[in-house]
Amino acid sequence: MKDITDLIAQRAEMLYGPSIPHHGTSTHATAFHAEASPPGTPPPPPDFASCLLSAPELAAMQMVPRTPLLGEWMREGDLGYLFAPRGGGKTWLAMLIGKALAEGVSLGQWAAGQGPRSVYYFDAEMNQQDVQTRAEKIGISHPSFYWLSNEYLYMTLTHSANIADPRHQEGLSNMLPDGSVFIIDNLSTGQSGMRENENDDFDVIKDWLLSLRRRAITVIIVHHAGRNGEMRGGSRREDPAHWILSLKDATEDGSSAKGFVTRFSKCRNCRERDAPPLRWSLKETNGRFMVYCDPFGNTDAMLTYIQDGITSANELAEVFGVQASAISKWAKKLMNAGLIRKRGREYQLIEE
Structure with a gap:
């Protein structure tokens, strides 16, 4: 004879279909909770158990690889940060x-991705005339590149965009097509009401950014460096990022060319050796910029890493993807030049 729980489960299966067993609860309990709640009662909790995947189920799923967009480091749906001190070239x-x-x-040493994308550039800082001038110098003219200027927004709608405002987030989401690229320049001027140093305040935009990821929208956020050289403000915003790219000014004294060095402090999509430091130079000729890019020399790059706190031979070897003997050889050159010294297992800068 079937007991009462079997009869309830059988009846629920007839009404709602087969139930899904989950950890810690019998099939009978799952079926029983499928009954509709009486009017006026709170809705039932989400059925997270229905979304569980066993290890074999996950392994058997057919995943579509995320499309490469630029080099080895950027893929469709990424959230990334690009930061530098003021005037650093970000x-x-x-x-x-x-x-x-x-x-x-392609751009510099970074190979082209799989086809062009619609790009939406939200400028929240500069005057529109300055944006136009920079676009002309760089040669931005493709019809799938769109500008959203806070100055033009204010002239047109009498208010600017605020990425921390849920209504504005909805408006921006409606503007962006699936699979597009959204560049926010920059985090400080593009929002109002979110305190930079308070990690909890980042929650105001975190869920919105994640909703864009689910639509395969790539988001690039331009931000400022703090006095310590790291990205300014609370660190929680870095957690969901796929990559973080820093810039350091490398403009030579007396040169009219703008120079900077790029280095990834975080990169989920590839190994550090596949996205090495690069030295960039922008030289103006007849009102247009020519872009030059070369790998950042081993000893120069090593000096930069030591400045950033990567000081042991093993850490440096991991970053460069070389043997520790190569690090020792480069370090000897730097020590002979009077730029670093070795204390125990650590390399230290020699301050002038």
């Missing part, structure tokens, strides 16, 4: 990246 590089993505071409 807006120039952000515009160059947007141009390359809109045209589907």
Whole structure:
């Protein structure tokens, strides 16, 4: 004879279909909770158990690889940060990246991705005339590159966009097509009401950014460096990022060319050796910028890493993807030049 729980489960299966067993609860309990709640009662909790995947089920799923967009380091749906001190060249590089993505071409040492993308560049800082001038110097003219200027928004709608405002988030989401690229320049001027140093305040935009990821929208956020050289503000915003790209000014004294060095402090999509430091130079000729890019020399790059706190031979070897003997050889050159010294297992800068 069947007991009462078997009869209830059988009746529920007839009404609602087969139940899904989950950890810690019998099939009978799952079926019983499928009954509709009486009017006026709170809705039942989410049925997270229905979304459980066993290890074999996950392994058997057919995943579609995320499309490469630029080099080995950027893929469709990424959330990434590009940061530098004031005047470090972050807006120039952000515009160059947007141009390359809109045209589907390479940029410097970074290979082109799989086809062009629609790019939406939200400028929340500069005057529109300055944006126009920079676009002309870089040569941004592709019809799939769109500008959203806070100054033009204010002239047109009498208010600017605020990425921390849920209504504005909805408006921006409606503007962005699936699979597009959204560049926010920059985090400080693009929002109001979110305190930079308070980690909890980042929750105001975190869920919205994750909703864009689920639509395969790539988001690039331009931000400032703090006095310590790291990205300014609370660190929680870095957790969901696929990559973080830093810039350091490398403009030579007396030179009219803008120079900077790029280095990834975080990169989920590839190994550090596949996204090495690069030295960039923007030289103006007849009102247009020519872009030059070369690998950042081993000893120069090593000196930069030591400045950033990567000081042991093993850590440096991991970053460069070389043997510790190569690190020792480069370190000897730097020590002979009077730039570093070795204390125990650590390399230290020699301050002038």
